[in-house]
Amino acid sequence: MEKRVRFKSRWLPWLLITPQLNIVLVFFFWPAGQALVQSVLQEDAFGGNREFVGLENFSRLWNDASYLASFKTTAVFSILVAVCGLSVSLLLATMADRVGRGAGLYKTLLIWPYAVAPVVAGVLWLFMFASPMGVVSYALRALGVDWNHLLNPDHAMALIVMAAVWKQISYNFLFFLAGLQSIPKSLIEAAAIDGASPWRRFWTIVFPLLSPTTFFLLVINIVYAFFDTFAIVDATTHGGPGKDTAILVYKVYYDGFKALDMGSSAAQSVVLMCIVVALTVVQFRFVEKKVQY
Amino acid sequence: MIERRPGLQILRHLILLIGVAVVAFPLYLTFVGSTQTAQQINQSVPMSMLPGSHFWETYQLTLLGGDNSQGSPLPAMLPMMKISLVSALIISIGKIAISLLSAFAIVYFRFPLRNLVFWTIFVTLMLPVEVRISPTYEVVAGLGLLNSFAGLTVPLIASATATFLFRQFFLTIPDELVEAARMDGAGPMRFLKDVLLPLSATNIAALFVIQFIYGWNQYLWPLLVTTNEDMYPVVLGIKRLISGESWTEWNVVMAAAILAMLPPALVVVLMQKWFVKGLVDTEK
Numbered sequence: 001m002e003k004r005v006r007f008k009s010r011w012l013p014w015l016l017i018t019p020q021l022n023i024v025l026v027f028f029f030w031p032a033g034q035a036l037v038q039s040v041l042q043e044d045a046f047g048g049n050r051e052f053v054g055l056e057n058f059s060r061l062w063n064d065a066s067y068l069a070s071f072k073t074t075a076v077f078s079i080l081v082a083v084c085g086l087s088v089s090l091l092l093a094t095m096a097d098r099v100g101r102g103a104g105l106y107k108t109l110l111i112w113p114y115a116v117a118p119v120v121a122g123v124l125w126l127f128m129f130a131s132p133m134g135v136v137s138y139a140l141r142a143l144g145v146d147w148n149h150l151l152n153p154d155h156a157m158a159l160i161v162m163a164a165v166w167k168q169i170s171y172n173f174l175f176f177l178a179g180l181q182s183i184p185k186s187l188i189e190a191a192a193i194d195g196a197s198p199w200r201r202f203w204t205i206v207f208p209l210l211s212p213t214t215f216f217l218l219v220i221n222i223v224y225a226f227f228d229t230f231a232i233v234d235a236t237t238h239g240g241p242g243k244d245t246a247i248l249v250y251k252v253y254y255d256g257f258k259a260l261d262m263g264s265s266a267a268q269s270v271v272l273m274c275i276v277v278a279l280t281v282v283q284f285r286f287v288e289k290k291v292q293y
Numbered sequence: 294m295i296e297r298r299p300g301l302q303i304l305r306h307l308i309l310l311i312g313v314a315v316v317a318f319p320l321y322l323t324f325v326g327s328t329q330t331a332q333q334i335n336q337s338v339p340m341s342m343l344p345g346s347h348f349w350e351t352y353q354l355t356l357l358g359g360d361n362s363q364g365s366p367l368p369a370m371l372p373m374m375k376i377s378l379v380s381a382l383i384i385s386i387g388k389i390a391i392s393l394l395s396a397f398a399i400v401y402f403r404f405p406l407r408n409l410v411f412w413t414i415f416v417t418l419m420l421p422v423e424v425r426i427s428p429t430y431e432v433v434a435g436l437g438l439l440n441s442f443a444g445l446t447v448p449l450i451a452s453a454t455a456t457f458l459f460r461q462f463f464l465t466i467p468d469e470l471v472e473a474a475r476m477d478g479a480g481p482m483r484f485l486k487d488v489l490l491p492l493s494a495t496n497i498a499a500l501f502v503i504q505f506i507y508g509w510n511q512y513l514w515p516l517l518v519t520t521n522e523d524m525y526p527v528v529l530g531i532k533r534l535i536s537g538e539s540w541t542e543w544n545v546v547m548a549a550a551i552l553a554m555l556p557p558a559l560v561v562v563l564m565q566k567w568f569v570k571g572l573v574d575t576e577k
Contacts, residue, residue, distance in 0.1 A: 003401060003464070003468060003471075004468050005468045005471045005472055005475075006401055006402055006403055006471075007401050007402055007471075007475075007480075007481040007484070008402075009402065009481065010404075012398075012402065012481060012482075013398040013399075013402035013404045013407075014398075014404065016394040016395060016397055016398035016402075017394070017395045017398045017399070017410060019390075019391040019394065019395075020391040020392065020394070020414060020451055020452075020456065021395075021410065021413065021414070023391070023447060023448070023450055023451040024413060024414055024417050024451045025413075026432065027429060027432060027433075027447070027448035027451065028417045028420050028425075028451060029413075029420075030428075030432055031425045031428035031429040031431070031432050032420050032425050032428070034425075034428035034431065034432070035424075035425050035428045038427075038428065088312070091308065091312075092308070092309060092312045095308045095309050095312075096309060098305060099302070099305045099306065099309060100302075102306070106309045106312075106313060108562060108565060109313045109316070109317065110312065110313060110316055111561060111565070111568075111569075112558050112561055112562055113316060114506070114561060114568075114572075115506050115510075115554060115557035115558040115560065115561040116510075116554045116557070116558065117509070117510035117512060117528045117553060117557075118510065118512060119512050119528050119529075119531060119532055120528065120531060120550045120553050120554050123531055123535060123546060123550050124319040124320070124322075124323055124550060125319060126535070127319075127322065127323065127326060127543065127546070127547065128318075128319060128322060130543075132338045132339075133334055133335060133336075133337060133338055133339055133340040133543075134339065134340075135322065135339045135340060135342060137339075138338060138339035139339075166316065166319065169316065170316075174569060174572060174573075175573075198298075198301065227421055227423045227424070228423075230423060230512070230513050231512035231513065231528070231532075234512075234516075234532065235531075235532055235535065249424075249513075252423075252424075252426055252427075253426055253513070256426055256427040257426075257427070257517070262427060265426070265427050266428070269424050269425050269426065269427070269428070272423070272424035273419070273420065273424050273425070276419045276420070276421065276424055277419050280418060280419050
């Protein structure tokens with residue numbers, strides 16, 4: 001789409017666009033280019049000599065068991081976050097959609113965690129599960145579960161998943177609720193007249209019609225789990241025990257700033273960029289369809 | 294309501310109430326923690342779930358700093374909250390301002406390389422800070438911007454989503470308005486100020502809410518570019534409080550958590566309409 005009527009000036013558009021363009025070039029494209037360059041260089045420990053090593057950094061990553069493990073950790077983490085987050089929010093949104101009066105109040109009471117910083121979410125959940133005074137870990141001990149996220153990798157993973165899901169419920173809830181409200185009531189009424197139970201109506205009518213929203217949220221949640229949960233991991237588990245909750249972004253940070261392995265960190269950045277590009281493409285191809293729906 | 298089933302309606306309320314309770318429980322516990330003393334929390338198994346009587350002491354200690362119960366110094370959170378507020382405002386207003394200007398240029402002018410410029414901005418969507426941590430840090434360090442507001446905010450100000458949103462919105466504004474403005478002798482800047490800006494007010498409000506929360510909650514970037522405690526935003530200060538050695542002053546950590554989530558949560562609850570609009574718009 002184009003404007004028919006325009007203003008004429010040679011220099012004004014450039015002046016208007018300069019601030020954004022400068023920031024984009026200096027802080028986005030230059031560093032991204034640097035990451036590409038560094039990923040094919042090997043620097044010695046003192047930052048003195050740089051040597052072109054081709055794809056060695058990448059092959060080193062590929063053969064690095066801890067990197068592959070981090071990939072697996074991230075996959076498990078993001079699938080858990082997406083599945084748990086979407087199921088809980090869909091349940092709540094379905095209830096709120098049909099509850100009639102009071103829906104607005106429930107909405108307000110459910111959306112505020114969006115505003116909570118991931119690191120604060122991490123600290124809140126850490127507090128409940130901390131030993132020995134944490135109330136949830138105490139309750140679990142009473143039930144016979146010896147909770148210890150500092151030693152047990154499954155417990156550590158469960159902790160970051162819960163904190164991440166808790167923070168994301170509000171977002172999923174809002175989009176599910178909007179999706180549910182856009183489903184024509186006549187369809188559901190027709191099914192009700194035909195004698196379909198609420199349970200059956202949900203699975204044969206509502207859920208299929210909601211699938212664009214669900215798919216969109218699935219992508220958003222995976223992006224969230226990949227890139228926006230660094231602070232949760234850093235606040236609660238520090239990637240531990242061992243490296244069992246070190247998701248990819250945590251590992252880039254750790255290798256670049258703590259282990260000072262710039263070549264590897266840059267190669268990891270390039271891999272992450274490829275993942276973002278892939279996810280963005282998936283997201284946009286889908287958005288095209290969503291507009292028609 | 295399609296059919297009357299009182300049992301189902303009660304079940305709906307029940308599930309929603311459980312949901313609200315589970316979502317709110319961590320917040321309640323945080324508040325309770327912030328009203329007790331560190332000893333009360335650390336020495337009872339489990340900690341008491343009822344509010345204590347040390348609200349003022351804890352918040353005073355948290356905001357102004359002082360010695361913790363073990364005698365080691367605690368940083369003051371009040372200056373950190375100022376840093377967070379200033380950064381969040383610079384980031385949100387900055388993003389809106391530069392995106393508005395670039396969208397105006399892209400929609401209302403024809404200039405060489407216009408499409409390239411648009412795509413250059415658009416592609417930044419695919420380059421979040423998280424994937425280019427070290428090289429961006431090096432650029433900022435090279436420019437001497439570590440430990441400054443400029444370093445904390447400027448690299449985060451570019452916004453493909455906001456530019457895209459304003460562009461889409463400008464495209465829906467009828468051309469007659471431009472013609473009328475030109476006939477009245479208004480130049481482009483006058484048109485921007487007197488026509489586009491008022492028309493964009495709701496979009497600006499919605500974007501502001503989202504970007505303020507984004508700016509306030511930044512964690513990874515400040516972690517990299519601030520080494521000096523004077524420039525820590527509050528979310529980073531909290532992390533410092535729990536990364537201590539053996540002793541964690543939990544009541545102060547919880548008070549700091551409450552203080553850190555209060556401003557953005559208030560923005561969400563008070564500006565709920567704009568918040569929902571912003572959330573939906575920025576994802577299109």
